[in-house]
Amino acid sequence: METQKIEKSAPLVESVLSVESPPARSGFLRALWAIIWKDLAAELRSRELLSAMLVFALLVILIFNFALELDAQTRFNVAAGVLWVTFAFAGTLGLNRSMAMEKDRGCMDGLLLAPVDRSAIYFGKMFGNLIFMLLVEIIVLPVYSLLYNVNLFQPGLIVVTLLGSIGYVAVGTLLASMAVQTRTRDILLPILLFPVMIPLFIAAVKASGGFLQGIPMDEIWPWLNLLLVYDMVFIAVAFMVFDYIVEE
Amino acid sequence: MLHLLQEGPAQTGAYMIAGYIVIFGVMALYLISLIVRWRNSLQDLETLQSLEEKALENSPHP
Amino acid sequence: MTTKPIALKILDLATILLLLVATGLVFFFAPLERVMGLVQKVFYFHVAAGWVGMLGFLVAAVVGGIYLARGDRKWDIVGLAAVEIGMAFAFINVVTGSIWARPIWNTWWTWDPRLTTATIMLLIYAAYLMLRSGIEDPDRRARFGAVYAIVGFISVPLTFFSARLFRTIHPVVIGTNQPGAEGAFDMTADMRLVFFFSLFTFSVIFVDLLWHRIRLGQLQDQVEQLKLKFNV
Numbered sequence: 001m002e003t004q005k006i007e008k009s010a011p012l013v014e015s016v017l018s019v020e021s022p023p024a025r026s027g028f029l030r031a032l033w034a035i036i037w038k039d040l041a042a043e044l045r046s047r048e049l050l051s052a053m054l055v056f057a058l059l060v061i062l063i064f065n066f067a068l069e070l071d072a073q074t075r076f077n078v079a080a081g082v083l084w085v086t087f088a089f090a091g092t093l094g095l096n097r098s099m100a101m102e103k104d105r106g107c108m109d110g111l112l113l114a115p116v117d118r119s120a121i122y123f124g125k126m127f128g129n130l131i132f133m134l135l136v137e138i139i140v141l142p143v144y145s146l147l148y149n150v151n152l153f154q155p156g157l158i159v160v161t162l163l164g165s166i167g168y169v170a171v172g173t174l175l176a177s178m179a180v181q182t183r184t185r186d187i188l189l190p191i192l193l194f195p196v197m198i199p200l201f202i203a204a205v206k207a208s209g210g211f212l213q214g215i216p217m218d219e220i221w222p223w224l225n226l227l228l229v230y231d232m233v234f235i236a237v238a239f240m241v242f243d244y245i246v247e248e
Numbered sequence: 249m250l251h252l253l254q255e256g257p258a259q260t261g262a263y264m265i266a267g268y269i270v271i272f273g274v275m276a277l278y279l280i281s282l283i284v285r286w287r288n289s290l291q292d293l294e295t296l297q298s299l300e301e302k303a304l305e306n307s308p309h310p
Numbered sequence: 311m312t313t314k315p316i317a318l319k320i321l322d323l324a325t326i327l328l329l330l331v332a333t334g335l336v337f338f339f340a341p342l343e344r345v346m347g348l349v350q351k352v353f354y355f356h357v358a359a360g361w362v363g364m365l366g367f368l369v370a371a372v373v374g375g376i377y378l379a380r381g382d383r384k385w386d387i388v389g390l391a392a393v394e395i396g397m398a399f400a401f402i403n404v405v406t407g408s409i410w411a412r413p414i415w416n417t418w419w420t421w422d423p424r425l426t427t428a429t430i431m432l433l434i435y436a437a438y439l440m441l442r443s444g445i446e447d448p449d450r451r452a453r454f455g456a457v458y459a460i461v462g463f464i465s466v467p468l469t470f471f472s473a474r475l476f477r478t479i480h481p482v483v484i485g486t487n488q489p490g491a492e493g494a495f496d497m498t499a500d501m502r503l504v505f506f507f508s509l510f511t512f513s514v515i516f517v518d519l520l521w522h523r524i525r526l527g528q529l530q531d532q533v534e535q536l537k538l539k540f541n542v
Contacts, residue, residue: 171461178454182444191440195433196461199468202476222475230468237464241457244378257342260349260413267352267409271359271402275515278398282522289529290312296536303540 031116035124039098040131049097053136057090061144072149079150080209084164084201087137091168092193094132095176096186098125103180112246122242126173133165156211156220163227164204167234171196174238177245203227312529318521325511325518332504332511340504349413352406354504358512360403360428364466365516366396367431370438371463374456386452387531389459390442391523395516397435403428423473430469434462448534 043049064082068075102125112121141161145152172193179188207223336354343350369392377385407425408418419425438458445451497505 182441184444188440188444191437192458195430195437196465198430199465199472202472226472233464237461241460244453244457257344257347258413260347263409263413264348264351267406270405271355274398274402282526286526289533292533296533299540
């Protein structure tokens with residue numbers, strides 16, 4: 001069983017070890033890239049994750065349309081909120097699947113055996129999750145714009161989406177790594193994530209809404225600040241504690 | 249506001265009582281849960297310790 | 311190990327006395343508030359309970375960090391104890407906050423930043439307990455608990471800021487924009503005395519309950535180890 005797991009992640013470990021006595025930093029980056037690429041390649045082949053997230057996101061938007069029967073003006077006002085609820089829920093899906101794949105295929109154990117700094121695993125997973133989330137968002141934004149007759153492709157809104165997604169994925173990857181190792185698994189992630197994610201969520205919604213409604217930058221700045229602070233703080237925290245989550 | 253000062257404070261006694269029931273009630277409930285859990289664990293411990301003694305008596309294998 | 315240490319017996323006594331005195335002060339010493347009437351008296355223990363809630367969270371996060379660094383089991387027991395107690399008092403804080411709001415602003419809930427943050431904190435506590443209950447291995451349970459306690463604790467000030475910022479843009483519709491809308495009122499010197507005494511009393515209650523809960527945790531650990539020995 002052990003050898004099976006090692007064999008599965010052999011290509012990954014190989015790619016990490018293939019450079020002879022690399023300086024520490026490039027070893028780290030190499031591992032990082034290897035992990036990201038592993039996830040992307042797996043997804044390219046099966047496309048399970050992305051399609052699931054995408055369909056789910058579109059369904060959520062559809063449901064909101066019927067749940068909140070609104071006139072055009074109100075729909076415009078709630079656009080930012082609906083968007084971020086969609087991202088939050090679809091994001092949970094992505095995080096769950098992403099970490100579950102590690103555990104189920106036994107890749108995690110293989111990764112841990114590789115002579116790689118644990119934080120590389122964290123950042124690798126985090127960036128992988130971020131890419132998936134961004135891919136979904138890139139598709140959802142134009143769909144939403146069409147359905148609700150709102151131009152969501154403003155630079156401000158793109159920036160907020162990026163910052164919000166980074167924070168979400170930073171905390172989400174950490175918590176998903178824990179959730180996937182429990183009995184309750186999938187159900188547990190939103191319970192762990194949502195209360196902790198609220199400042200990010202509020203800031204993202206208010207900033208997005210602000211950009212959409214064209215309110216002055218002065219009023220949007222505090223929210224952007226909050227987003228930045230949240231991102232930095234939680235990336236730092238996750239970086240420091242991730243070791244303790246995956247040690248065996 | 250002046251009319252409030254002239255009428256005197258609002259009649260909110262019932263809410264105060266409700267509030268204090270919650271405060272003391274929850275504290276009491278927690279205390280009770282501590283006591284109950286303590287007693288259960290103590291009982292478990294005694295049972296296990298007597299099992300241990302019996303096991304020692306029954307198997308004096310050198 | 312199962313007999314109560316003398317220091318704890320003394321602490322128990324002191325705690326009960328302090329609570330009696332504090333209650334007496336609230337009902338017989340603190341003046342009746344001009345506008346709100348009797349319900350204002352809930353305020354003293356309401357805030358004190360909120361304070362204990364935060365204290366519990368702080369302790370859980372700190373000992374969580376210590377556990378991660380040292381790996382000593384006893385810190386996990388302290389952490390769980392702190393969360394349990396903090397949760398009970400955070401619950402008291404939120405519910406009494408609601409009870410206080412009802413006659414004053416004719417609503418069971420105001421999205422007051424402090425109350426909102428306290429509720430979210432309560433949810434984080436609950437999530438902490440759910441996380442722990444889903445893990446069999448005690449070491450992993452302790453590690454994950456510690457990590458979540460830290461993550462949760464750090465999120466609280468951020469939540470508070472965001473809720474407050476949100477509120478400055480969306481002031482309470484029901485109340486007014488005066489400070490009164492957040493339940494502020496001018497405290498006389500007498501009130502301040504009772505207020506701080508209540509804070510002190512509840513802090514002592516926290517320590518007393520914490521000690522008791524830690525002892526319970528140690529006893530439970532003992533039982534667990536014996537159970538493993540007998541494969542019960």
